[in-house]
Amino acid sequence: MSGRISLNAFQIATPCQHTSGAWRNPRSRAAEGYTDLEYWTGLAQTLERGKFDSLFLADVLGVYDVYGGSPDAAIRGAAQVPILDPFTLISAMAAVTSRLGFAVTAATTYEQPYALARRFSSLDHLTKGRIGFNVVTSYLESAARNLGLDAQLDHDLRYDMGDEFMEVVYKLWEASWEDDAVLADRESGVFADPSKVHPIGHEGEHYRVPGIHLTAPSPQRTPVIFQAGASSRGTAFAARHGEGVFINGMRKDIAARIVGSLRDAAEQAGRPRDALRVMQQITVIVGDSDAQAERLHREAISYATPEASLALYGGWSGVDMSGFAPDQVLEYVDTNSMRSTLALLTTADPEKRKWTTSDLVEFMRIGGVGPVIVGGPETVADEIEDWVETAGLDGINLFHAVSPETYEQFVELVVPELQKRGRVWDDYAGSTLREYYYGEGRQRVRDDHPAAAHRRR
Amino acid sequence: MSGRISLNAFQIATPCQHTSGAWRNPRSRAAEGYTDLEYWTGLAQTLERGKFDSLFLADVLGVYDVYGGSPDAAIRGAAQVPILDPFTLISAMAAVTSRLGFAVTAATTYEQPYALARRFSSLDHLTKGRIGFNVVTSYLESAARNLGLDAQLDHDLRYDMGDEFMEVVYKLWEASWEDDAVLADRESGVFADPSKVHPIGHEGEHYRVPGIHLTAPSPQRTPVIFQAGASSRGTAFAARHGEGVFINGMRKDIAARIVGSLRDAAEQAGRPRDALRVMQQITVIVGDSDAQAERLHREAISYATPEASLALYGGWSGVDMSGFAPDQVLEYVDTNSMRSTLALLTTADPEKRKWTTSDLVEFMRIGGVGPVIVGGPETVADEIEDWVETAGLDGINLFHAVSPETYEQFVELVVPELQKRGRVWDDYAGSTLREYYYGEGRQRVRDDHPAAAHRRR
Numbered sequence: 001m002s003g004r005i006s007l008n009a010f011q012i013a014t015p016c017q018h019t020s021g022a023w024r025n026p027r028s029r030a031a032e033g034y035t036d037l038e039y040w041t042g043l044a045q046t047l048e049r050g051k052f053d054s055l056f057l058a059d060v061l062g063v064y065d066v067y068g069g070s071p072d073a074a075i076r077g078a079a080q081v082p083i084l085d086p087f088t089l090i091s092a093m094a095a096v097t098s099r100l101g102f103a104v105t106a107a108t109t110y111e112q113p114y115a116l117a118r119r120f121s122s123l124d125h126l127t128k129g130r131i132g133f134n135v136v137t138s139y140l141e142s143a144a145r146n147l148g149l150d151a152q153l154d155h156d157l158r159y160d161m162g163d164e165f166m167e168v169v170y171k172l173w174e175a176s177w178e179d180d181a182v183l184a185d186r187e188s189g190v191f192a193d194p195s196k197v198h199p200i201g202h203e204g205e206h207y208r209v210p211g212i213h214l215t216a217p218s219p220q221r222t223p224v225i226f227q228a229g230a231s232s233r234g235t236a237f238a239a240r241h242g243e244g245v246f247i248n249g250m251r252k253d254i255a256a257r258i259v260g261s262l263r264d265a266a267e268q269a270g271r272p273r274d275a276l277r278v279m280q281q282i283t284v285i286v287g288d289s290d291a292q293a294e295r296l297h298r299e300a301i302s303y304a305t306p307e308a309s310l311a312l313y314g315g316w317s318g319v320d321m322s323g324f325a326p327d328q329v330l331e332y333v334d335t336n337s338m339r340s341t342l343a344l345l346t347t348a349d350p351e352k353r354k355w356t357t358s359d360l361v362e363f364m365r366i367g368g369v370g371p372v373i374v375g376g377p378e379t380v381a382d383e384i385e386d387w388v389e390t391a392g393l394d395g396i397n398l399f400h401a402v403s404p405e406t407y408e409q410f411v412e413l414v415v416p417e418l419q420k421r422g423r424v425w426d427d428y429a430g431s432t433l434r435e436y437y438y439g440e441g442r443q444r445v446r447d448d449h450p451a452a453a454h455r456r457r
Numbered sequence: 458m459s460g461r462i463s464l465n466a467f468q469i470a471t472p473c474q475h476t477s478g479a480w481r482n483p484r485s486r487a488a489e490g491y492t493d494l495e496y497w498t499g500l501a502q503t504l505e506r507g508k509f510d511s512l513f514l515a516d517v518l519g520v521y522d523v524y525g526g527s528p529d530a531a532i533r534g535a536a537q538v539p540i541l542d543p544f545t546l547i548s549a550m551a552a553v554t555s556r557l558g559f560a561v562t563a564a565t566t567y568e569q570p571y572a573l574a575r576r577f578s579s580l581d582h583l584t585k586g587r588i589g590f591n592v593v594t595s596y597l598e599s600a601a602r603n604l605g606l607d608a609q610l611d612h613d614l615r616y617d618m619g620d621e622f623m624e625v626v627y628k629l630w631e632a633s634w635e636d637d638a639v640l641a642d643r644e645s646g647v648f649a650d651p652s653k654v655h656p657i658g659h660e661g662e663h664y665r666v667p668g669i670h671l672t673a674p675s676p677q678r679t680p681v682i683f684q685a686g687a688s689s690r691g692t693a694f695a696a697r698h699g700e701g702v703f704i705n706g707m708r709k710d711i712a713a714r715i716v717g718s719l720r721d722a723a724e725q726a727g728r729p730r731d732a733l734r735v736m737q738q739i740t741v742i743v744g745d746s747d748a749q750a751e752r753l754h755r756e757a758i759s760y761a762t763p764e765a766s767l768a769l770y771g772g773w774s775g776v777d778m779s780g781f782a783p784d785q786v787l788e789y790v791d792t793n794s795m796r797s798t799l800a801l802l803t804t805a806d807p808e809k810r811k812w813t814t815s816d817l818v819e820f821m822r823i824g825g826v827g828p829v830i831v832g833g834p835e836t837v838a839d840e841i842e843d844w845v846e847t848a849g850l851d852g853i854n855l856f857h858a859v860s861p862e863t864y865e866q867f868v869e870l871v872v873p874e875l876q877k878r879g880r881v882w883d884d885y886a887g888s889t890l891r892e893y894y895y896g897e898g899r900q901r902v903r904d905d906h907p908a909a910a911h912r913r914r
Contacts (some may be wrong), residue, residue: 013579015641015648016648016909021646023641023643023648024643025643026643030642031643031648032641035582035583035673035675036583037548037551037552037583041552061571061572061575061671062668062671063668063669063671065668070651071651071654071668071669072651073651074651075648075649075651075654075669076646076647076648076649076650076651077646077647077648078648078649080671081671082577082584082634082639082649082673083575083577083670083672084575084578084583084672085572085575085579087544087545087576088544088547088548088576088579088580088583089548089579089583090545090547090548091494091545091547091548091549091550092548092549092551092552093548094494094549094581095494095498095549095552095553096552110569110572112567112604112605114518114603114604115542115567115604118518118540118542119542119543119544119545121541122470122541122542122545122546123545125492126492126493126494126541126545126546126549142668145665145667145668146571146666146667146668147569147570147571147572148664148665152760177539182539184472184480184488184489186480186481186483186488188763189473189478189481189533189534189760190533190534191473191480191488191532191533191534191535192532192533192535192539193532193533194527194528194529194530194532194533197528197532207605208602208605209603210602211519211528211599211602211603212518212520212523212528212532212537213519214518214519214538214540214541215540215541216492216539218492250525303646307648307852313580424774
């Protein structure tokens with residue numbers, strides 16, 4: 001038997017995420033709930049009851065306006081718009097839980113490393129070491145245009161800037177405050193020893209940050225680094241920086257190939273193959289029985305909104321399919337957005353050589369462009385185990401068809417089954433997110449992680 | 458009798474704020490508590506019990522490194538360093554309260570309006586309309602140097618950028634989504650009507666933001682705007698944009714002059730004099746009796762840390778006093794930091810023509826450079842009433858000597874006394890922060906506010 005399967009839940013603070021039309025389900029609480037703290041605190045408590053490692057909050061700081069050259073389809077179908085800032089949700093969820101981790105997305109392209117490092121350190125303190133940073137470079141032209149740039153920066157330049165950005169934040173987190181800098185000595189009146197707080201003196205190509213970090217060391221210092229880049233440049237970035245890596249292989253063998261490439265790339269970056277905790281996106285529709293799950297599946301399909309799916313797809317791929325006929329055959333187009341999307345799709349089913357617009361729409365009805373498992377608790381557990389075994393995964397990233405119902409049902413029905421099989425833990429070992437991935441006591445980055453190079457000896 | 462006195466509590470997410478050495482008090486929970494959610498949720502509950510309008514979270518995104526040309530004194534004495542990002546605290550406090558407002562500080566100079574507008578809209582949703590935006594332009598060179606600038610921008614340019622920044626965020630908050638844009642119609646599958654969601658098309662000197670706001674209308678749309686600028690440019694900015702305005706008059710007659718100038722400036726900006734809710738910074742040390750309060754005052758003084766005070770003062774004024782002899786007479790120096798600080802100080806006591814370094818240090822022991830009230834409940838209530846009457850204030854901004862003790866004692870001892878006198882309310886009227894200032898039902902900006910000009914008719 002392999003190791004424990006990490007459970008992570010995927011969310012965006014928006015009425016509808018990857019399953020287009022999911023908000024229309026009468027049992028969905030997302031459309032009204034995404035702006036309510038109770039929705040989020042309830043979800044966090046559900047996940048902690050199911051001993052999930054973390055809630056992963058994705059983000060887009062722009063709108064999907066490629067389809068038809070306007071955001072209309074996205075607005076109509078709630079394709080990840082409107083959307084809240086994920087950072088604003090964390091402390092409320094942290095206050096009602098004690099173990100659940102939180103991976104929050106921020107785009108290096110549009111943040112100042114000095115300010116973002118403080119934000120993550122703040123959350124690492126407040127959560128007592130349960131925070132992760134999902135590093136993205138952003139793929140939306142619409143984000144670039146509204147955030148001070150004339151246009152999206154070149155794909156590879158975004159990653160170059162991302163590498164330097166990470167160097168800066170690592171220095172702030174690891175090199176500025178020594179472990180024993182804070183004395184908080186009421187008697188002498190010395191709060192911290194200035195000889196143990198160091199300016200980082202960073203002068204690089206894209207960033208200049210001379211000063212000290214503004215926050216004292218938090219439990220993890222560097223938050224757990226997550227990455228999901230899938231282009232070749234993105235894979236290298238993920239292999240270098242990632243501790244948790246989210247992937248989307250559309251079939252098990254494809255996932256196995258992605259996992260293999262990531263671990264190869266990790267080795268090339270001087271890290272052990274198992275340094276990466278790789279988690280596959282899977283949408284699960286679970287019922288008491290296979291038959292009930294099938295009914296839920298049909299129900300979910302009945303709400304699908306093709307236009308919203310194509311709006312999402314336009315944003316990811318950079319390709320406007322609004323003029324495509326239903327039987328138009330899709331071809332790879334080189335754009336400046338998510339490079340991997342169309343390539344992944346066209347490898348999704350190698351038997352099926354020609355994907356058409358309608359194939360895509362049908363494929364995307366549930367879970368966006370990722371795999372879907374439908375069944376009763378045993379079927380779902382079997383399938384998850386098989387995914388993990390076949391692809392060499394460390395865990396799954398659970399997408400939903402109905403929120404928060406999918407998570408409630410998963411916790412009620414699937415988690416006990418996986419626990420019975422010894423594939424997920426009965427309780428958390430440790431209390432910080434990094435410990436869940438690397439073992440109790442391992443709160444700080446491992447020596448093989450690039451952040452460790454910036455530690456003071 | 459005049460109107461209700463607004464109660465606001467001042468905090469920074471740091472071990473020590475304006476009363477240098479306050480963290481050394483054995484009863485202070487700030488040094489350990491500022492990184493704990495329980496500290497913050499407990500404080501919020503205390504303030505709501507006392508029917509405070511809001512908790513005001515100030516911020517500095519830099520370090521006080523003018524004194525001695527290094528941050529050493531600030532680090533040693535915990536002069537507002539280390540410090541957390543105030544945004545990360547809000548949702549936890551919002552989840553345990555239902556009425557208390559939150560004014561959060563952000564510096565226009567270092568934020569992207571598109572992203573910041575979303576952050577505030579998110580918090581306005583999550584708090585159900587209890588969020589305020591304390592607009593600062595930042596005064597620290599150390600912030601500028603670490604946030605991508607070669608040096609601090611010129612004082613007036615910061616305000617020019619601030620004006621355009623506000624124009625952009627007003628457009629995003631008021632002009633992008635019509636009130637009835639969101640339909641959330643499950644039957645038709647239309648979440649929002651794209652014909653009612655408008656790109657703002659902003660093209661200005663400093664910012665270009667063509668797109669739609671990413672967040673649907675929140676209860677207040679524009680958060681309640683707070684300002685504390687005190688230079689002449691700052692006063693004009695506050696009078697134009699402010700709904701709540703924080704001031705620091707060192708004596709009642711000085712406060713009266715500041716209040717007068719602000720209301721004059723509001724009129725010049727086309728707003729009624731009472732459009733501004735003006736609140737004076739006051740540190741209160743309250744005990745069961747005057748005698749006990751005097752003991753608490755002496756105790757607080759015993760912890761004062763002169764070096765930390767001078768570190769703060771260096772940051773505010775831009776003047777390094779590390780080489781100053783104790784009897785050196787202070788003179789006004791024109792710097793690029795907070796223009797008003799030295800000018801205010803030298804007017805603090807016109808009888809006393811010559812302020813020396815030691816006068817300043819003595820003066821700053823409690824509450825930084827603001828007034829202090831020491832006494833039992835009736836004395837404190839008398840003094841607060843007198844401040845409000847004499848200076849024409851709308852409320853106070855309560856600073857502390859010991860946190861959270863000052864707030865607990867104030868709520869226990871002073872609030873009931875002020876309630877007995879009919880000077881503070883017995884319960885909240887309304888549930889959004891703007892209603893507390895402008896009356897029940899007034900959730901959105903008034904017509905006289907510049908944000909209102911961007912509303913769609």
